[in-house]
Amino acid sequence: MPSTRVGVPAAAPETSRFAIAVVLVTAVAVAVRVLYVAFVAQHHAPLGFDSTAYYLIAGPLARGHGYSDGVIAFSHHYVPTANYPPLYPLFLAALQRAGLKSVFEARVASSIAGAATVPLAALVGRRLAGARVGIVAAALVALWPFLVATDGSLMSETIAVPLVTGALLATLWAREALGLWRWAVVGALFALGALARAEAPLLMVIVIGAALLATRELSARTRIRAGAAALAGFAVISAPWVGYVVHEVGAGGLWATDSAKTLAGANCPSTYYGPGIGLWDSACTVPVDWPRRTEREAAADNRERAQHYARAHVARAPLVATVRVLRTAGLYAPRQQHDFEVIESRNAKWQTLAWWCYVAVLPLAAYGLVLLLRRRRGAAVIVAAIVGVVVASAISDGNERLRMVVEPQILVAAATAFVALEARLHSRSRNRNHDPNHKVPEQAASS
Numbered sequence: 001m002p003s004t005r006v007g008v009p010a011a012a013p014e015t016s017r018f019a020i021a022v023v024l025v026t027a028v029a030v031a032v033r034v035l036y037v038a039f040v041a042q043h044h045a046p047l048g049f050d051s052t053a054y055y056l057i058a059g060p061l062a063r064g065h066g067y068s069d070g071v072i073a074f075s076h077h078y079v080p081t082a083n084y085p086p087l088y089p090l091f092l093a094a095l096q097r098a099g100l101k102s103v104f105e106a107r108v109a110s111s112i113a114g115a116a117t118v119p120l121a122a123l124v125g126r127r128l129a130g131a132r133v134g135i136v137a138a139a140l141v142a143l144w145p146f147l148v149a150t151d152g153s154l155m156s157e158t159i160a161v162p163l164v165t166g167a168l169l170a171t172l173w174a175r176e177a178l179g180l181w182r183w184a185v186v187g188a189l190f191a192l193g194a195l196a197r198a199e200a201p202l203l204m205v206i207v208i209g210a211a212l213l214a215t216r217e218l219s220a221r222t223r224i225r226a227g228a229a230a231l232a233g234f235a236v237i238s239a240p241w242v243g244y245v246v247h248e249v250g251a252g253g254l255w256a257t258d259s260a261k262t263l264a265g266a267n268c269p270s271t272y273y274g275p276g277i278g279l280w281d282s283a284c285t286v287p288v289d290w291p292r293r294t295e296r297e298a299a300a301d302n303r304e305r306a307q308h309y310a311r312a313h314v315a316r317a318p319l320v321a322t323v324r325v326l327r328t329a330g331l332y333a334p335r336q337q338h339d340f341e342v343i344e345s346r347n348a349k350w351q352t353l354a355w356w357c358y359v360a361v362l363p364l365a366a367y368g369l370v371l372l373l374r375r376r377r378g379a380a381v382i383v384a385a386i387v388g389v390v391v392a393s394a395i396s397d398g399n400e401r402l403r404m405v406v407e408p409q410i411l412v413a414a415a416t417a418f419v420a421l422e423a424r425l426h427s428r429s430r431n432r433n434h435d436p437n438h439k440v441p442e443q444a445a446s447s
Contacts, residue, residue, distance in 0.1 A: 014131060017131075018122075018126065018131045018134065018135065021135045021138075022118070022119050022122045022134070022135065022138050023119075025118055025122070025135070025138040025139050025142050026115055026118045026119055026138070026142070028142050028143075029115040029118045029141070029142035029143075030111070030112055030115045032142065032143060032148055033111035033112070033114065033115055033148055033151050033152060034108055034111055034112070036111070036148050036149070036152050036350075037104070037107045037108050037111050037152040038108075040152075040347050040350055041107060041149070041152040041153065041345070041347065042104055042107070044347045044349075045149075045152075045153070045342075045345055045346055045347040045350075046345070047103065047154060047345050048153075048343050048344035048345045048346075049343075049344070050084075050155060050156075050344060051153060051154040051155055051344065051345045053070060053071075053083070053084065054084065054088055054089050054092060054154060054155070054156065055070070055092060055103065055106065055154060056070025056071060056073070057069070057070045057081065057083075057084065057089040057092075058070075058089045058090075058092035058093040058095075058096060059073065059093075059096065060073045060078055061089060061090065061093035062092075062093040062094075062096035062097050065078040066078060066080060067080060067081060067082075067086055067089070067244070068080060068081060069081040069083070069288070069290070069295070072290050077290075079290055079295075080244075080248035080249060081249070081257075081295055082244070082245045082248070082249040082256050082257050082295065083256065083257050083258050083288075083295060084156070084256055084258055085156070085194065085195045085196055085197065085198055085241070085255065085256050086195055086241055087156070087159060087192065087195035087196040088155075088156035088158065088159055088160075088196055091110075091113070091158075091159060092106055092110075092154075095109050103154070106154060107152050107153075107154055110151060110152070110154060110158040110159075111151045111152050111158075113151075113158060113159060113162070114147070114150065114151030114152075114157075114158045114159070114161065114162065115142075115151065116162040117141055117147065117161050117162040117165055117408055118138050118141050118142050119138065120162055120165040120166050120169055120408070121134075121137045121138055121140075121141045121165060121408040121409075121411065121412060122134040122135060122137055122138035123169050124137070124165065124168060124169050124172065124382075124408070124409065124412050125137035125138070125412045125415055125416070127169070127172050127173070127377075127378065128172070128372055128375075128377055128378055128379065128382070128412065128416070129371075129372065129375070129377070129412075129415075129416045129419070130419075132419050133412070133415045133416050133419050134415075136415035136418055136419055137408070137411055137412045137414075137415035140361075140411040140414060140415055141408050141411050144354075144357070144407065144411060145350060145353050145354035145357055146354040146357075146358060146400075146404065146407055147161065147404070147407055147408070148350075149346055149347065149350055149351065149354060150401075150404050153344065153345035153346060154345055155344065155345060155401070156196045156197055157196075157197065157401060157404045157405070159196050160193055160196035160197040160200070160404075160405055161404055161405055161407070161408065163189060163192045163193040163196060163200075164190075164193045164197075164200060164203065164385070164405040164406075165405075165408050165409070166189050167186060167189035167190045167192075167193055167200075167204070167207075168207065168381055168382070168385055168409065170182070170185050170186045170189050171186050171207055171208065171211050171378075171381050172211075172378045172381055174186050174211075174226070175211050175212075175214075175215050175378065175381075178218075178222060178226075180225055180226060180229040181229070183208075183226040183227070183229040183230040183233070184229045184230065184232055184233035185233060186204075186208065186230050186233065187204065187208075187229065187230035187231055187232065187233030187234035187235075187237075188233040188234065188236065188237045190203070190204035190207075190208075190230075190234055191233065191234040191235075191236075191237035191238040192237060193405075194234075194238060194255070195237075195238065195241060197405060198255050198256050198258070198259050199388075199389075199392040199396070199402065199405075200405075201234070201255070202388055202391060202392055203385060203388035203389070203392070203405070204230070204234065205388075206384045206385075206387055206388040206391065207381055207384045207385050207388060208226075208227060208230050209227070209384070210380045210381065210383070210384035210387075211378075211380060211381050211384070212226055212227060213380075214376075214378075214380035214381075241255075242255070249295060249296050249299075250296040257295050257296070257298070257299035259396075260298075260299040260300075260302040260303040260306070261285045261286075261298075261299070261302050262280065262396050262397060263302065263303065263306035263307075263396065264284055264285045264286065264301075264302035264303070264305045264306045265280040265281050265282055265284045265285045265397070266279075266280050266306070266324075266396055266397035267284075267305075267306040267309045267310045267313075268281060268284030268305070268309055269284075270283070270284065271284070271320070271397070272309075272313055272316050272320055273316075275333075275336065277319075277320060277323050278320060278323030278324040278326070278327045278332065278397070278398040279327070279340060279397060279398060280397040280398075280399065284305070285302055285305075286298050286301040286302050286305065321394040321395070322394075323398060324393050324394055324396070324397055324398035325390050325393050325394050325398070326398070327393075327397075327398025327399065327400070328389065328390075328393040328398050328399060328400060328402050328403050329403065330355055330358055330359070330400055330403070332398070334355060337398070337400065338351055338352060338355065340399075341399070341400055341401075344401070361410075361411070361414045362410075364413075364414045364417045364418060365410045365411070365413040365414040365417065366413075367417040368412075368413035368414050368415065368416035368417030368418075368420070369382070369383065369413040369416075371416050371417060371420055372413060372416055382406075382409045382412065382413065385405075385406045385409055386406050386409065386410075388406075389402055389403055389405065389406050
C-alpha cells in the first residue's frame with residue numbers, strides 16, 4: 001500500500017514545481033543581466049548624468065560624510081542634498097563600504113538586485129491568473145530587453161521596479177483579508193519605492209484607492225481604516241527622509257528638489273512647441289551654483305519658472321500632456337525618443353531591440369489586460385498602476401523610464417494572453433482530433 005504524507009496539501013506538488021521553475025528562471029535572469037553588463041553596458045553604454053550623480057552621492061556617504069552633493073564634495077565641502085531620493089545612493093554606498101567600488105562592480109551588483117523583479121512578477125501572475133501565467137511572466141521579465149538594460153544602467157529603477165512590483169503584490173494580498181496590518185505593509189513597501197522613485201506616492205494613492213473601491217464586500221468604514229493603515233505604514237518608513245529634507249534643505253525641497261528641476265525643464269518653450277514637445281530640456285532649468293545659489297534656492301526658482309510658464313500656456317497643456325504620455329508609452333516619435341533615451345546609460349542598438357520587442361508584445365498585453373478585467377481577480381490593481389504612470393507622465397515629462405515600474409505588470413498581462421491563446425489553440429486541436437466527422441487530409445483525398 002502506498003504511503004500517504006499526512007498534513008501535506010494536495011496542491012503541494014504544483015507549488016513545488018512552480019517554485020523550482022521560478023528559481024531556474026531567476027537564475028537565467030541573473031546570468032543575462034551580468035552578461036549584458038559585461039559585454040554591452042560596460043563598453044557601449046557610458047554613464048549618463050543621473051547615473052553619475054547617484055554614484056557621486058554614494059561616495060561621500062560611504063566615507064561617512066553624510067548625504068552630500070557629490071559634485072561639491074570634490075572641493076572637500078560636504079553640503080547636504082535632497083536632489084534625489086536616497087535609497088539607490090544608499091544601496092551604492094553600501095556596495096562601496098563592502099569593497100565593490102568600481103562602476104563595473106556596482107553595475108553587476110545592481111543587475112543582480114534588479115533580478116528580484118522576476119520572482120515577484122511570477123507571484124503577481126500566479127495570484128491573478130494561475131501558476132502557468134506566473135511562470136511565463138517570469139520568463140518574459142527575465143529576458144525583457146528594457147528591464148535588462150534598466151538593471152545594468154546604474155539608475156534608481158534597478159531597485160524601484162522590484163519594490164513597486166512587491167508593493168502591488170502586497171496590495172493583491174491585502175485585499176484578500178481584512179487585516180489592517182496588511183495594508184500597513186502595503187504602505188511601507190510603497191514608501192520604500194518612493195525613496196527610490198519620487199512618483200511612487202502618486203502610484204500608491206491611485207493603486208490603494210482602486211483596490212479598496214474594487215473590493216465590493218468592504219464597508220466604507222473598513223475602506224477608510226485600510227487606507228489610513230496604508231498611510232501610516234508609508235509615514236513610518238518615509239518620516240526619517242522627510243525630516244532630513246525639512247531640516248537640511250528646507251520644506252520647499254519636499255520630497256526631492258529634483259522634482260522642481262524636472263517641472264522647470266518640462267514646462268518651457270522648447271518642450272511646449274516644436275520637435276521637442278513633451279520632452280525635458282536642461283537649458284530651461286536653474287542649476288545649483290553653491291555657495292552663490294543653494295539647492296533650496298535653485299529648487300524655488302525652478303518651481304516658480306515651471307508654474308509661471310504652465311499658467312501662461314494653459315491652453316497648450318492638454319496637447320503637451322498627451323504627447324508626454326505617448327512618449328512614455330514609446331508611441332510618439334520613436335526614433336527621436338530613442339536618441340533621447342540612450343543618453344541615460346543605454347546602448348543604442350539594445351534600445352532599438354527593446355522597442356521592437358515592446359511594440360510586438362503590446363497588443364498581446366492589451367488583450368491580456370482585458371482578460372484580467374473580465375476575471376475581476378485584482379486586475380484593478382494592475383490597471384491603477386498603469387493609470388498612475390500615465391498621470392505621473394502627464395504632469396512631468398515624456399520618458400520611458402517612468403514606464404519601467406509597471407513594465408512587469410504589462411508583461412504579466414501579456415503572459416495571461418499568451419496562456420489563454422495557447423489553451424484555446426490546444427482545445428481546438430483536441431476537439432478536431434476527437435471529432436468523428438473530422439477527416440485528416442489523406443483520408444479526405446482518398447474518399
